[in-house]
Amino acid sequence: MVGLLFSTLFILLLLGLPVAVVIGLTSTTVLLTKGVNLIVLPQRMFAGTDTFPLVAVPFFILAGDLLAKGRVSEKLVEFAESIFGFLRGGLWVVSVLASMFFAAISGSSAATTAAVGTPLVPELKKKNYKPEFSAALIAAGGCTGVVIPPSVPMVLYAVIANESVSSLFLNGFIPGILMGTVLVAIALREAAKNNYPRGAAFSFANVWQTFKAAFWGLMTPVIILGGIFSGYFTPSEAAVIAVNWALFVAVFIYKDLGWRDVFNIITKSTVTMSVVMFIIATSSVLSWILANWQIPSIIAKSVLSLSQNKYVVLLLINFIILVAGVFMETASALIILTPVFLPLIIQLDISLVHFGVIMVLGLAIGMITPPVAINLYVASTITQLPIERISRSVIPMVAGLIAVLLFITYLPLFVDIIF
């Protein structure tokens, strides 16, 4: 049973079928061999998507897409530059900080990479920053997109693990800031090594000027996160407010989007969200199968027979997550792996919120590890550099982010950070 399930899953994945179809076909195969009425298929697909927290998924994607297309990200970059531009390698620092900031607006990493990369790349080129390092840094900075709230993968995890979306969001800040700090450190070291010139001197007048221009964008995370953490809105409602706000800013304040653009952006983000939601749909058939035959508990038992030590098990899980991230896209890996790991995590008495953060952070690193590395592809499209060259520069950043992952995995076991 377990063998049949995983071998079917693995073979179909390797054949290159769409992940949602792979999961659906695997479930169908198992149901057929077990003689279960296939009506379970549509029933579970419906139940899997018929949940209110998932409403946040399309709208955190849409809000990010709307703001990435408009002038908001450009203004944010200018604001960050007015503060940190004076540093040696200041533009690199700006690109990381702008990514972190956009991460607090957008729920996806690819959108963050695109939003920050598009206005920054021409300027980085003009000032002669090393292009492949710049591209790698923008891609790596994009990883904070799903760790700093709001975050689509965190919503997915929360729905699967039956945890609160808000508490996952709340615990994303510290890891996200740590990721940013590590990336800034790597960038500063590289800049010092190559003896980069400093940018324009720091001036308060300039900061104030760019702050005013960026104000509308800067308000977005205040509204979204303030609304969620004050308990005033549910995350799904906050996502819709973010969309309304983004539409208002893009159409009425900056006036850079026409209604035709809005139609196109909505269509594009509908496609993006349906890809994720369709995987959610078919995988809820698989989760039903897993739960019905208690497969995760069987896996948990066999892992625990190897080691009962939670530090060792977490190391093993981290390794699996990182490898999965190399070959699979974030949402699909998360949707497949989470139900498999949950019983193990519960038995080891690890907080499910803590594990969610580990899972999302680990898979976020997968966005810059080829062959399946969405952020590298986005960065490569923007900079016109081949993936191979960017990949070489991204290695120290991957190492740095893995260090953050291990830190976030083990530290909370000793100290209560939040959770």
Place this chain on the structure above:
Amino acid sequence: MILFLRKISDAVDWLVTRFVFLLIVALILVISLQIISRVFFSAYSWTEELSRYLLVWSTFLGASMAYKRRSHIAVTFAVDLLRGWTKTLVLWIVNLLTIAFFAVAIYYSTKMISLQVYQVSPALGVSMRFVYLSIPLGFASMLVHALSGMVEELFPGREVKS
């Protein structure tokens, strides 16, 4: 034949894209209404239910838009290594399996609808058939795109001139 399939697939997508756009706009409006009504008046009971159903509809129809645009995520690095007849063989298998899954999903979701005669939704009181209908419709348009895509992919010699 190829041209015919392509035309149907394009027409279905044109219609679905516009319909899903309306669903998403409706979803934004319904949830905005939910927030406004809760903050200023008292909460409506039906907004959450309606938004869930709109999400289900946009998921299955949106999945067909994603299929048409070849946006569905797949692990392709292994297949990309293949050349010649092995590649063609794998493409055949992939297409046929996908079509088989869509057919199974259409058959059983239609069956589910035919079994749900009396069930109505708790807050809105609409028949659940209208909600479930999204599933066979979404899979049916995916099936159309899959058939048209398969024919174009496997008989590249007879490329459609458009």
